[in-house]
Amino acid sequence: DVKVTQSSRYLVKRTGEKVFLECVQDMDHENMFWYRQDPGLGLRLIYFSYDVKMKEKGDIPEGYSVSREKKERFSLILESASTNQTSMYLCASSFPAGDLGTGELFFGEGSRLTVL
Amino acid sequence: AQRVTQPEKLLSVFKGAPVELKCNYSYSGSPELFWYVQYSRQRLQLLLRHISRESIKGFTADLNKGETSFHLKKPFAQEEDSAMYYCALRSPQGGSEKLVFGKGTKLTVNP
Incomplete structure (x- = not known):
């Protein structure tokens, strides 16, 4: 069973704090993604990575950075948290489409971040 | 630009x-x-993908390129179908792994 694990289910931080969200997958997937999920806005891609140390900006990368030092781990970093970054953050992983699979995304349970 | 539109935020139906x-x-x-x-x-x-042309939990979806639509259908809704549903698109030609999601539709199936 594919497992994508997000280390923190709930976090409360203050404005200006540095925040780390960690995600680990155990299926040797090349691709990893960070989305934020907001009511009425759906899922919006922040960053994704298709290999170790490789990253690409998604649709809303401003205010975020990522790190992928190992294949199984993909971290999302908020350098200076702001209240408009209060959201549910979803990590996902997949094999490349057309390679070992169809590119189906496997999601973690989510990290709900509140910035005060 | 790629875009996915789900026009209904909320959808409520009765069982059956x-x-x-x-x-x-x-x-x-x-x-x-x-x-x-x-x-x-x-x-x-994942519920289903258009390539597979399969039915999952009684749901089907057909890609209509003329209408650029991919509507999800089920003939007889069940209470356990109540959930949030997202349509998503990937552009294989660009070699992109990126999946673009719609804003979602919350389905409620009433008893």
């Missing part, structure tokens, strides 16, 4: 009634389309 969740997309090539579902307190998961 047919249900259709609409999805329209904007993309010039031949996209890959998916439906993902999130049940209460569960993680988001």
Whole structure:
């Protein structure tokens, strides 16, 4: 069973704090993604990575950075948290489409971040 | 630019009634389309993909390139179908692994 694990289910931080969200997958997937999920806005891609140390900006990368030092781990970093970054953050992983699979995304349970 | 539109934020039907969740997309090539579902307190998961042309939990979806639509249908809704549904698109021609999601439709099936 594919497992994508997000280390923190709930976090409360203050404005200006540095925040780390960690995600680990155990299926040797090349691709990893960070989305934020907001009511009425759906899922919006922040960053994704298709290999170790490789990253690409998604649709809303401003205010975020990522790190992928190992294949199984993909971290999302908020350098200076702001209240408009209060959201549910979803990590996902997949094999490349057309390679070992169809590119189906496997999601973690989510990290709900509140910035005060 | 790729875009996925789900025109209904909320959809409410009675058990046993047919249900259709609409999805329209904007993309010039031949996209890959998916439906993902999130049940209460569960993680988001794939429901079905257009390539497979399969029926999952009684749901089907047909890609209509002329209307650029990928509506999700079920002839007889069940209470356990209540969930959040997201339509998603990938553009294989660009070699992109990126999946673009719609804003989602919350389906409620009433007893």
